[in-house]
Amino acid sequence: MTLGKRAIFLIFPIVLAGYVLAACLVYVVESRALLSLERARIFQQLDHAEALFRADANQSRSFLYSLLEGNAVRLFMSEPDASYRNNALSLRIQESIRTLSDDMRAYISFSILQPDLSIGYYFENSDDPFADISPAQMTLARTLFKGESLRNWTFLNEGTSRPLIVYSEFIDPTTFSRALPSNKDRALLVQVAVQPDQFLAMLQSLKSEYGTEPLFTAVAPKVATPGELAATVALIPELHLTLRVPEAYASKALWQLTLVLGIGTVGMSLISIGLMITLIRRFITDPIAALDQQVTAVMDERSDGIVDAGGDGEIGRLTGNIKKLHDRSSSALRRVQEASWTDALTGMQNRSRFNVLAGRIVQEAVAGRGSAALLFIDIDHFKFVNDKHGHEVGDELLRVFATRVHDAVAPIMQQRALPEPMLARLSGDEFAVLIQAEPGTGAIRAACDAILALFTNGFEVQGKIYPVTASIGVALCPRDAQSVAALISNADAAMYQAKTSGKNQSSRFSRNLQDKRDRVRQIQEELRVLDPDEQFHLVYMPIVDQAGTVTGCEALLRWTSPTLGRVTPDEFVPIAESSGQFTKIDWWVVSRAMSDYGKIRAMFGPQAVLAINISSAELHSRSIGDHFTREAARHGIAPDRIEIELTETYAVKLGDQLHRNIEALRGRGFRISIDDFGAGYTSVQQIIEYTADTIKLDRAIVETMATPDLSPALTALIALCHARGMVVIGEGVDSxxxxxxLTRAGCDFFQGYLISRPLALDELGIWALQRLGETTAAQPDEQAATTGPRQQGTLRLL
Structure with missing residues (x-):
């Protein structure tokens, strides 16, 4: 007889009748309590929904007041220049909105409506760049302008693409405070609309749970009858939320109660087996207890397997099946662990396994029981090998390197009686070697030298030499880091320091690297919140021709931070470009430089050219070109008096789209200049393909080629630029x-400290007056010298 039959014939008939009677009595009492509890729960959920709604409503009002307390809205509404208002000041309002928002992904809109219902400003935090105020909000605005109320909360869930809580308030356009009733006809209507996501989710949850739509009414409905499941809450004045639960829900709940009691009755009947335990101990309890002891021993790792007790009954077969299942599971688990801990390509430990094992070593080191060093290895030029020779060669190179790095480091540890090194492939061509050695013993340096020695004269794989090297970053634990993540991060930073220092070397993590990373984060944070008008200023460096006449000035950006002090462009410009914060800087430089051009033209004449450097990242879109055009028209500047400077290293990687954008700028009349020419890897073909009006020779190439030995090459280079229709400016002229x-080589213009250092606009005016005075004083001498020939290549520097 099976175990189930024994339970039915011996136990179930005895206890079933008693439990059925008890279940009937419990049903009568619990059904009444269930309805009362469900009614209280409905009230509680509606109270929660009310709290969520009011929180969003209060947030919209607080958000509006916070915006009005700042200067961004006031400056926007008072700015007469539409272009500047719609670009720079509008960005400031958007930045203020994003700063005030707790969740950057949450929908929120901000609008300002004139008394004539025209939109003075509108912004919403959404993916639609062309979003506009919804018709429902406009209808609400018309109603408010006609009414007497000066502020209003409204829940818009019809006539708009999304349900919104809209807080509206009339603001005096002069004081930007709440308007008086007498001034309402000329007041601005400011609206903040938020999407109450949590409230809507709560409504959806109620709908899903109770199968009915919550109702919004202007007045509170009648009180529900005692037998009805319903509740009402007031959200805002003239808006109530009512939930009436269908009768089917209560019937379902009672059916569930019936089902639970039925299952409970059967369950309790089975539990009552304990009353008859002495009758079935010989057939059930003892075999199960023995099997349980074996399984527990295996789970506690006190035993390696389960002994098959044999027998023809269910317990015997169950024991045998559990033994087979355990054996198969153990084998599969070992295979899965090996696969999940091992890098499939190299056979080394992968990152996950390395983190686990390294974590134990780091914990020991932090606790003062030893020290560890992490060698973070990156193979230089590995991508070149992959791209040129194929992934099969690259994979083979990684496999060979994994074997050789172990063979190189392991003997060093054995000679010093140190633990076996831990090696892992972290990702791609990045490897880690964890050494348990004290600093100063020479083991770390020896391991780095042994790894670098593998790349002496290239790296040989299958009889062929490949031009790869290694850069190694070293971080110590616990001196440099006290966790695996921090140890890897610091070693990675040290590895990049080795790369920037020339590759094929090792670099030790230091506080200087940490300070550099902290400095970058500080600069990023300052750039994010700074006001360009307060911290930026421009200086100008004159450009002269062979006769010494000033033909233009280059605008150079300077930053003085109240927190960081003076920050050089070489430091903050790459950070701003990499973090996407350079757009507002470029736009500010263009606007400020063009506003100063009138004074520069007054100093040096209408032929003066204004050179403006822009970030290379800006050329990916046409917006910067539109900004140049607007600002030039705004300040009455001819486009051919503006020269846009691009770096030579960027011009080398000029793509088709960027080339078209530059041609569009030239088509509008602006001049294009290639700055720092010669600083990158320039070829004759690239010189021929450049689309530019001006070439500015970098100070390094001037320093190198302005010598007797290389002057013919300098002459040829300038002649090639002239043949392409480009004028040439020599930078770094200091002697x-x-x-x-440069003059003998045919250079057209000169710029450098011999002529003038970069000067603020006021200082530039003083410099121009001094040159004018010196020119006047020098004229008699020049007239006397006209009888004799002028020496070739002499620049008149006054």
Whole structure:
């Protein structure tokens, strides 16, 4: 007889009748209590919905007041220049809105409506760049302008793409405070609309749970009858939320109660087996207890397997099946662990397994029981090998390197009686070697040298040499880090320091690297919140021709931070570009430089050219070109008086789209200049393909080629630029000798400290007056010198 039959014939008939009677009595009492509890629960959920709604409503009002307390809205509404208002000041309002928002992904809109219902400003935090105020909000605005109320909360869930809580308030356009009733006809209507996501989710939850739509009414409905499941709450004045639960829900709940009691009756009947335990101990309890002891021993790792007790009954077969299942599971688990802990390509430990094992070593080191060093290895130029020779060669190179790095480091540890090194492939061509050695013993340095020695004269794989090297970053634990994540991060930073120092070397993590990373984070944070008008200023560096006449000025950006002090462009410009914060800087530089051009033209004449550097990242869109055009028209500047400077290293990687954008700028009349020419890897073909009006020779190439030995090459380079229709400016002119060589080579213009250092606009005016005085005083001498020939290559620097 099976175990189930024994339970039925011996136990179930005895206890079933008693439990059925008890279940009937419990049903009568619990059904009444269930309805009362469900009614209280409905009231509680509606109270929660009311709290969520009011929280969003109060947030919209607080958000509006916070915006009005700042200067962004006031400056926007008072700015007469539409272009500047719609670009720079509008961005400031958007930045203020994003700063005030707790959740950057939450929908929120901010609008300002004039008394004539025209939209003075509108912004919403959504994915639609062309979003506009909804018709429902406009209808609400018309109603409010006609009414007497000066502020209003409204829940819009019809006539709009999304349900919104809209807080509206009339604001005096002069004081930006709440308008008086007498001034309502000329007041601005400011609206903040938020999407109450949690409230809507609560409504959806109620709908899903009770199968009925919550109702919104202007007045509170009649009180529900005692037998009805319903509740009402007031959200805001003239808006109530009512939930009436269908009768089917209560019937379902009672059916569930019936089902639970039925199952409970059967369950309790089975539990009552304990009353008859002495009758079935011989057939059930003892075999199960023995099997349980074996399984527990295996789970506690006190035993390696389960002994098959044999027998023809269910317990015997169950024991045998559990033994087979355990054996198969153990084998599968070992295979899964090996696969999940091992890198499939190299056979080394993968990142996950390395984190686990390294974590134990780091914990020991932090506790003061030893020290560890992490060697973070990156193979230089590995991508070149992959791209040129194929992934099969790259994979083979990684496999060979994994074997050789172990063979190189393991003997060093054995000679010093140190633990076996832990090696892992972290990702791609990045490897880690964890050494348990004290600093100063020479083991770390020896391991780094042994790894670098593998790349002496290239790396040989299958009889072929590949031009790869290694950069190694070293971080110590617990001196540099006290966790695996921090140890890897610091070693990675040290590895990048080794790369920037020339590759094929090792670099030790230091506080200087940490300070550099902290400095970058500080600069990023300052750039995010700074006001360009308060911290930025421009200086101008004059450009002269061979006769010494000023033909233009280059605008250079300077930053003085109240927190960081003076920050050089070489430091903050790459950070701003990499973090996407350079757009507002470029736009500010263009606007400020063009506003100063009138004074520059007054100093040096209408032929003066204004050179403006822009970030290379800006050329990916046409918006910067539109900004140049607007600002030039605003300040009455001819486009051919503006020269847009691009770096030579960027021009080398000029793509088709960027080339078209530059051609569009030239088509509008602006001049294009290639700055720092010669600083990158320039070829004759690239010189021929450049689309530019001006070439500015970098100070490094001037320093190198303005010599007797290389002056013919300098002449040929300038002649090639002239043949392409480009004028040439020599940068870094700081001596008469360089001027002479550049002049003889045919250079058109000069710029450098021999002429003038970068000057603020007021200082530039003083400098121009001094030059004018010196020119006047020098004229008699020049007239006397006209009888004799002028020496070739002499620049008149006054």
């Amino acid at each position: 008469e000798q360089k001027v002479d060589f």
